[in-house]
Amino acid sequence: MNKPLLRIRLETAQDVVAARRRARELAAGLGFSPLDQTRIASAVSEIARNAFEYADGGEVTFALDDERPREALAVQVSDHGPGVRELEAVLDGTYRSPGGMGLGITGSRRLMDRFAIRSSASGTTVTMARDLPHERGAVCGTELERIVRELSARSPQEGAHGDSLEELQQQNRELVTALDELRERQEELSRLTQELEATNRGVVALYAELDERAEELRRADMMKTRFLSNMSHELRTPLSSIRALANLLLNRLDGDLSVEQERQVRLILSSAETLGETVNDLLDLAKIEAGKTEVVPAWFDPADLFAALRTMLMPLLDTPHVTLEFVSTAGLPQLYTDEPKLTQILRNFVSNAIKYTEHGQIRVGAQCMPGDGDDARITFFVADTGIGIAPEHHQIIFEEFGQVQNRLQQRVKGTGLGLPLCRKLAALLGGEVGVESEPGVGSTFRLNLPVRLATSVEDEPETSGDTAP
Numbered sequence: 001m002n003k004p005l006l007r008i009r010l011e012t013a014q015d016v017v018a019a020r021r022r023a024r025e026l027a028a029g030l031g032f033s034p035l036d037q038t039r040i041a042s043a044v045s046e047i048a049r050n051a052f053e054y055a056d057g058g059e060v061t062f063a064l065d066d067e068r069p070r071e072a073l074a075v076q077v078s079d080h081g082p083g084v085r086e087l088e089a090v091l092d093g094t095y096r097s098p099g100g101m102g103l104g105i106t107g108s109r110r111l112m113d114r115f116a117i118r119s120s121a122s123g124t125t126v127t128m129a130r131d132l133p134h135e136r137g138a139v140c141g142t143e144l145e146r147i148v149r150e151l152s153a154r155s156p157q158e159g160a161h162g163d164s165l166e167e168l169q170q171q172n173r174e175l176v177t178a179l180d181e182l183r184e185r186q187e188e189l190s191r192l193t194q195e196l197e198a199t200n201r202g203v204v205a206l207y208a209e210l211d212e213r214a215e216e217l218r219r220a221d222m223m224k225t226r227f228l229s230n231m232s233h234e235l236r237t238p239l240s241s242i243r244a245l246a247n248l249l250l251n252r253l254d255g256d257l258s259v260e261q262e263r264q265v266r267l268i269l270s271s272a273e274t275l276g277e278t279v280n281d282l283l284d285l286a287k288i289e290a291g292k293t294e295v296v297p298a299w300f301d302p303a304d305l306f307a308a309l310r311t312m313l314m315p316l317l318d319t320p321h322v323t324l325e326f327v328s329t330a331g332l333p334q335l336y337t338d339e340p341k342l343t344q345i346l347r348n349f350v351s352n353a354i355k356y357t358e359h360g361q362i363r364v365g366a367q368c369m370p371g372d373g374d375d376a377r378i379t380f381f382v383a384d385t386g387i388g389i390a391p392e393h394h395q396i397i398f399e400e401f402g403q404v405q406n407r408l409q410q411r412v413k414g415t416g417l418g419l420p421l422c423r424k425l426a427a428l429l430g431g432e433v434g435v436e437s438e439p440g441v442g443s444t445f446r447l448n449l450p451v452r453l454a455t456s457v458e459d460e461p462e463t464s465g466d467t468a469p
Helices: 013-029 034-055 087-091 101-111 141-152 160-250 259-289 302-316 339-355 418-428
Strands: 002-010 058-065 072-079 114-120 123-131 298-300 322-326 335-337 360-369 377-384 432-438 442-450
Touching: 002 013, 002 034, 002 141, 013 034, 013 058, 013 072, 013 141, 034 058, 034 072, 034 101, 034 123, 087 101, 087 114, 101 114, 101 123, 160 259, 259 418, 298 302, 302 322, 302 339, 302 360, 322 339, 335 339, 335 442, 339 360, 339 377, 339 418, 339 442, 418 432, 418 442
Parallel strands: 322 360
Antiparallel strands: 002 058, 058 072, 072 123, 114 123, 298 335, 360 377, 377 442, 432 442
8 A cells, every 4th residue: 555645746847856856855764875865866857857848747746655565665757748659669768759758767767666657648657666775674654754744844846946956966966976986886897807807817727727737638548548558468478478388387298397396387377367367457448448448249148147157256266165156047138238248347246255255155146127128227246245345445446456455465466457447347338336345244246237238220230039038
């Protein structure tokens, strides 16, 4: 509901001046800042001037609007003139009259929080409002009466000439204040612009340095990959010769060996085989990082995979205190993925389990995850009752050369390349690896893969009805 405060009839040019002055005084009484007082007074002055010049007079009504969440000073300027022609053009700022009416309306619209205009051949009504400051509390009835009483004590027509001169001086002071504020803002904007330009130069220099460092890292990574690839190939030849010569001696092709000689030759062969496995891991990592590892998927049965793993890994068990168990594959679907790479991952998991399990059992199995068609996935697991891994080391073991110190470290040697290689191979097969482990309880390594590796149609081999799922 609007509470009327003041009404001024626009019959002379002095009434326009009086409307401006009363608008500023009302705004001051309601707690508006000096800058907001100037905005309100300027908006009222412009619209009142339009009514006086283009409609030969009108009326300005001030009221307190308390119907909104925040109270507002509402102003209505009405006249009985011919109306505003091309109102839409005036409101969008494209129309300019010789007297500047378009500028007055658009300028006043920007100065107020709300602005509405209705115009017809019988007259024009402009309604505008400015919300009271946030820090200003609700205006009570006695305060409102005091403000109105003080304004009414002096007639708008009283001292018209003096008021005009005083109002002109006030407008000049407001203009000077506005210009000073504008200058300060321009200086602040200039300072911020300089700071921004300096920051931008710094950012550009930083990006250039980062690009340079990234290029250096890329070259270093390429050199490392090339070195690992070349050295792995160079090491394979002498290692093969060492293994061949060791087998030659163990087979007594060049004569009999003493017990001590046989023990030493077997140590040579074991060391050569361990080094060969490390070289192979390095070469595989280098090929993956260089993007030269090919994935060759094919259909196969998980039962055949587990049978091959059993044949391959059972001889590695050198203690009767540990059993190796393969869970039944009944109910598992056929897989379309790279079987050798999947075998390499599982073989590495089981080999680690054998190394770090002193008693108990190692279980190897798989289970299907919910999903249909190409979304179906399968999880392989290798669970042991070994020494376990602390939670804070779960991430480290999948990093290259990352090793965890434990009491079996002296007996069980390793390079820290096996699990990182498994992680990279799993990514090539569209899957991921993970571990659940607790010291003294055991570990469970998991490999989650899609049942059907996504490939292009032309790369997928044709399958007969008895091999495809």
